[in-house]
Amino acid sequence: MNKKSHKKKQKKRGRGDGKNKENIIEDVHDDKDEGSPEPVVEKKNVCYEIRQSEVMGRYLVASRDIRAGEVIVEEPAIAVGPCTGCALICLGCYRELDETSLAKCRGCKWPMCSSSCPGSGKYTGHSTYECDTLKDIPPDYSNLEDLKDSYQALMPLRCLLLKTADPAKWTALSAMEAHNEMRKARGDIWPINEKNVVQRMKKWGLQYEDQEIHTVCGILEVNAFEVGGSGANARALYDRAYLLAHDCTPTTTHTDSERVPGRPLTIRASVPHKAGDLISLCYAYTLQGTLKRREHIKHSKFFDCSCARCRDPTELGTYASAFRCPRCSGRVLPTAPLDPAAMWHCVDNDCQYVMTAPSVQLLLKRLTDEYEQIDANDVRGFEGFLHKYRNVIHSTHYLCLSAKHSLSQLYGKVAEYMIHEMPEAELNRKIEICRDLMKAFDIIEPGYSRLRGVTLYELHAPLMILTTRDFEKKAITKDNLRTRLKEIVKYLTESALILGFEPSQSSEGLMATAARDALKKIKTWEQIIGKIS
Ligand SMILES: C[S@@+](CC[C@H](N)C(=O)[O-])C[C@H]1O[C@@H](n2cnc3c(N)ncnc32)[C@H](O)[C@@H]1O
CATH class of the missing domain: 1.25.40 (Serine Threonine Protein Phosphatase 5, Tetratricopeptide repeat)
Known part of the structure; x- marks a missing residue:
């Protein structure tokens, strides 16, 4: 669920002074530094089970009674990367850069905040395998707008690189819904991805199939959570959390931890659940009316909400x-x-x-x-x-x-x-x-x-x-x-x-x-x- 769906922002103002956070995954600055790629956390005391329906596909229900405040899912990211339409940001930590703060990665020369960026060498930031790939794709600093546009292809690239860099994560990601048929039939998103992602990857000389790139774009559109604070320049995929169905009166809240290794996401029950209850989150902004919420869900998640x-x-x-x-x-x-x-x-x-x-x-x-x-x-x-x-x-x-x-x-x-x-x-x-x-x-x-x-x-x-x-x-x-x-x-x-x-x-x-x-x-x-x- 990207932030446009899961976390619509209220009018922008300074941090902590009035931004709406009802669905916003929080920007966290815990002190722990990020280590090497985290294995998917062993799930203890699992309180949900996966079900499937014609209408919703897979979704989670409570497998036992769950108390309000209880953690339902806590897991590291499969992949993290820049959002579409983000500003010029550091590839390691996603902080916005301007000419005074712009440094370059020593290896690939792509924008970083500094040579000691904590996201350098991390799979949740600028990994060594991404750096090796981007070494052959020099960034064009004479055209910062185009450089910024090229970021749209970076998250799909990070996902595709997992095929060889981390096949288990690639398998987890590949299980997600891409809604290719619907996205293609609608005729708006597909051509945009074709231009901004598929053609760009071709220009970069990357050897991925068109269909595969489109599928990754779809997986990101349907399943990614926007992560980070009010700036929210990053999006991430999670192995379990994506399974939560939508409801305009959600039963959970979620938060991500920026500086914890693996950038984990925590989903907590906001209300008590009885065994068998749907576990839901809101893909839209709860402080919107029905017309707007349904329009947004249809546009970005490709279904008609009838909650x-x-x-x-x-x-x-x-x-x-x-x-x-x-x-x-x-x-x-x-x-x-x-x-x-x-x-x-x-x-x-x-x-x-x-x-x-x-x-x-x-x-x-x-x-x-x-x-x-x-x-x-x-x-x-x-x-x-x-x-x-x-x-x-x-x-x-x-x-x-x-x-x-x-x-x-x-x-x-x-x-x-x-x-x-x-x-x-x-x-x-x-x-x-x-x-x-x-x-x-x-x-x-x-x-x-x-x-x-x-x-x-x-x-x-x-x-x-x-x-x-x-x-x-x-x-x-x-x-x-x-x-x-x-x-x-x-x-x-x-x-x-x-x-x-x-x-x-x-x-x-x-x-x-x-x-x-x-x-x-x-x-x-x-x-x-x-x-x-
Ligand atoms: C993030 S995925 C959730 C997992 C998905 N059900 C699956 O099987 O992969 C979002 C997609 O799930 C379906 N979905 C989620 N909540 C729904 C709801 N309340 N009504 C109908 N479809 C829903 C839609 O197809 C939506 O695009």
Whole structure:
């Protein structure tokens, strides 16, 4: 699952300050250095079994009850390489390079960050066998755009090199679905791969069959996970994780560890599973509406999603795609959500208002274009958007949720809105936003999801400030104080638990540490008010 599917990014801003990570494989900087290629980890206490269906192909179900938070799959990568459309990056560590940071591999002269790049000589980075191959394909530094374009062929090349360099990994990779027939029939992706990958490899003098190259491209499109942080310049294939079926309300979360040998991926249950339950992840962005998610899945994964969320016009009661009726202010929903050409209609107040599918598409496009113009740090911009369209889209429409998600992280962290300087009204606004988000996240990403963990953390902060201020002003009794601290402890405890699953140096891992520290501080209040929980 490449990041375009598995981890749609929210508007770009600095690391750890508001990017949506619901499906994002985390960028991790653990201290361990990467060693030699890792064997596929022996699977202990396997809690899943592989099943097969006409519709989904192979998929995983729980072979026994699984607790929320339990690791389902943990395994090293089969192959890691640059994403399509990535910037000019180091072939070893995938960091973006510019002219000042650009060094060259001593062997093949392809771009590296330095001669001591930790990814040098590693199969998850710039391997010796890749270097030997690229020695005969000198990079053209006079045309950096073309050099960057040539990266599109590097990940397919890394996969093909495994045939001889590591046949076991090649066998594992070859078992993956490429959807060649569908990709060929659709007529868009195939010619792009033909030009950018197949013809380039021919130009490079590599002796692979066209069909074989196309198949590897398909395997990558259908099965690769994007890995790395907010930059996400790399994608990786995993031997088991690819088997997870898609659902728009996923039952797992996943994370990768950049500096651990083999760049392992960990898939964890976000909710409890009963034996026989489908184990799923979301190939799309959960904070999108049905039309967008299904369009994306069809485009990049070649199937029509018909999960419970997609089938339900209310999206499981979240109303994440609902418009406001211009006649009666009721909710306008699709009459048949699995049919993008179906009419939309007002479902409230016996109103006969209808919208055609093209007018819905047009309206969504207009709204999305305007939403995307908002700067990632612009609190007033997001608030303005919410206000301007309050009579056009339902308050839980996914564009409102996205705006609120940004606001939940901006309030308290950006200039003019630093948490300790925020007036009561703004603190209450942050609380209101976080609570609105939690209602939706509890449904679309239930359990131990990063979205919930981060939002719970954001929710605790204004509550704590208001509580402290009220206590200092003697505006609340000790009993009130205890009740309010109990609520804050509940949010922090869950946040610390959820985010504690993330790598310690990731933004979420650091948030988990902050949540644990905050819990320790709250404990000191017990000297004043007695036991809190
Ligand atoms: C990453 S692969 C998953 C493994 C695949 N089922 C197999 O047997 O190799 C993704 C592909 O699985 C199928 N798939 C996954 N989830 C699905 C779902 N919810 N409905 C229909 N097909 C699904 C689609 O063919 C999709 O392109």
